Amino acid sequence: MSRELQVRKELAAAFRWAARLNLHEAVANHFSMAISDDGQLFVINRAGTHFSQANASGLVTVDTAMKGDSLQYGVDPTAWVLHSYLHRNVAHAKCVLHTHMPYTTALACLKDFEFLMLDQNASAFYGRIAYDRHYAGMALDPSEGERIASLLVDGKDVLFMGNHGVMVVGESVAQAFDSLYYLEKAAQLQVLALSTGRPLQLVDDETAALVAKQTREYPGVAVLHFEALMHILDNECPDYAK
Numbered sequence: 001m002s003r004e005l006q007v008r009k010e011l012a013a014a015f016r017w018a019a020r021l022n023l024h025e026a027v028a029n030h031f032s033m034a035i036s037d038d039g040q041l042f043v044i045n046r047a048g049t050h051f052s053q054a055n056a057s058g059l060v061t062v063d064t065a066m067k068g069d070s071l072q073y074g075v076d077p078t079a080w081v082l083h084s085y086l087h088r089n090v091a092h093a094k095c096v097l098h099t100h101m102p103y104t105t106a107l108a109c110l111k112d113f114e115f116l117m118l119d120q121n122a123s124a125f126y127g128r129i130a131y132d133r134h135y136a137g138m139a140l141d142p143s144e145g146e147r148i149a150s151l152l153v154d155g156k157d158v159l160f161m162g163n164h165g166v167m168v169v170g171e172s173v174a175q176a177f178d179s180l181y182y183l184e185k186a187a188q189l190q191v192l193a194l195s196t197g198r199p200l201q202l203v204d205d206e207t208a209a210l211v212a213k214q215t216r217e218y219p220g221v222a223v224l225h226f227e228a229l230m231h232i233l234d235n236e237c238p239d240y241a242k
């Protein structure tokens with residue numbers, strides 16, 4: 001199977017599972033994955049396609065150098081601004097996932113909030129999260145794409161977009177989707193714990209850093225997770241791969 005075909009199949013699986021997990025929002029939100037070594041050629045969802053109906057052949061392949069109205073090649077304008085600049089300017093952003101998933105977005109909207117090292121899942125994100133506290137409206141202008149991309153420095157692979165949502169990037173669809181999944185699980189736990197109003201027992205910095213390292217080095221965890229998800233789709237709705 002060609003690299004592009006494999007990426008299309010994996011991205012379609014990510015869309016299907018994002019819909020199943022209610023991480024999506026209407027036909028907004030967007031996932032993309034590079035298919036060239038320099039990261040400039042990438043596959044992204046077609047504007048107007050619901051995540052639950054995404055399939056491999058329905059996705060769009062575009063180049064960061066493309067000019068003009070993105071809708072003429074099937075890509076939502078804000079998706080184009082955000083993803084083209086991330087693929088262009090952030091070397092480690094091979095896969096770019098953008099959602100308004102509810103628990104993470106709720107936390108991103110709290111004033112001066114920093115993700116809590118509350119449990120093992122949260123600790124996996126120690127040192128990985130950047131924060132955008134300067135929401136500037138919908139990302140329709142190239143300057144907004146450039147600004148968002150400039151925040152994912154020092155290897156950060158998660159961006160809490162205040163008053164908006166979240167951006168998760170990774171080296172592969174499997175790795176980025178695994179991060180997206182665990183981020184929302186950890187955020188849900190934080191919202192629940194904060195809702196009790198009781199004092200929180202946080203993991204200390206040293207232990208959280210250790211957990212982040214252990215997670216990073218744990219053998220094959222993201223790949224095994226994603227293969228299991230694809231296996232379910234292969235059985236239940238194989239049309240995603242068509």
Ligand SMILES: [Zn+2]
Pocket residue numbers: 029098099100164165
């Ligand atoms: Zn958005």
